[in-house]
Amino acid sequence: MRRVCKKCGEEKEIEEFVKHKTCIYGRGYTCKKCKHDLYVDYAKKYSSEYRIRRKDYFKDTNKAYKELHKEYYIEYGKKYYNNNKRKISARHGEYYRLNKDHLSKINKNYNKLNRIKINIAARLHRNSNLEKYQQQERQYVKSGIDNLSDNYIKKIISQVSDIPMRIITEHPELIENYRKQIILKRSLKLKK
Numbered sequence: 001m002r003r004v005c006k007k008c009g010e011e012k013e014i015e016e017f018v019k020h021k022t023c024i025y026g027r028g029y030t031c032k033k034c035k036h037d038l039y040v041d042y043a044k045k046y047s048s049e050y051r052i053r054r055k056d057y058f059k060d061t062n063k064a065y066k067e068l069h070k071e072y073y074i075e076y077g078k079k080y081y082n083n084n085k086r087k088i089s090a091r092h093g094e095y096y097r098l099n100k101d102h103l104s105k106i107n108k109n110y111n112k113l114n115r116i117k118i119n120i121a122a123r124l125h126r127n128s129n130l131e132k133y134q135q136q137e138r139q140y141v142k143s144g145i146d147n148l149s150d151n152y153i154k155k156i157i158s159q160v161s162d163i164p165m166r167i168i169t170e171h172p173e174l175i176e177n178y179r180k181q182i183i184l185k186r187s188l189k190l191k192k
């Protein structure tokens with residue numbers, strides 16, 4: 001006695017089919033092998049789905065649990081830190097030592113990026129408060145002139161001579177001499 005499997009279409013001996021009381025000849029219409037494959041597929045699918053569901057479930061409940069006991073966790077973290085300060089700082093030091101080049105690169109990049117951000121922010125602030133800034137700048141220049149600040153004198157020296165700013169800065173006696181000259185000129189002007 002032979003039968004064709006409805007799944008794989010192969011003709012097989014009736015004994016190759018799964019036992020089934022209500023079917024003709026007491027055997028089902030799917031062969032044992034196909035039934036087994038189906039079962040394996042199902043088990044595989046179900047178990048991976050189940051695993052993912054389980055993971056999600058624990059992720060969510062863990063989160064919820066931690067949120068609910070937030071204060072405890074914060075307190076626990078503090079306590080742990082206090083009890084293991086030395087260990088933690090040693091670990092950080094070790095980490096820093098091992099990743100020095102990498103970390104300094106990150107830091108440099110961060111500063112670079114931030115510098116651009118800061119510059120843009122400063123420019124935007126200046127543009128939206130232009131009048132205030134200009135007044136402040138005028139005030140700054142005026143006070144420089146009035147008080148004969150180093151910066152003001154340096155600017156004047158570099159304007160009337162060809163001495164580079166760097167050299168002027170390196171020679172404070174130059175600045176001092178010029179200051180005296182200006183004071184003298186001013187006092188003569190006043191007497192006129």
Ligand SMILES: [Zn+2]
Nearest residue numbers: 005008031034
């Ligand atoms: Zn089959």
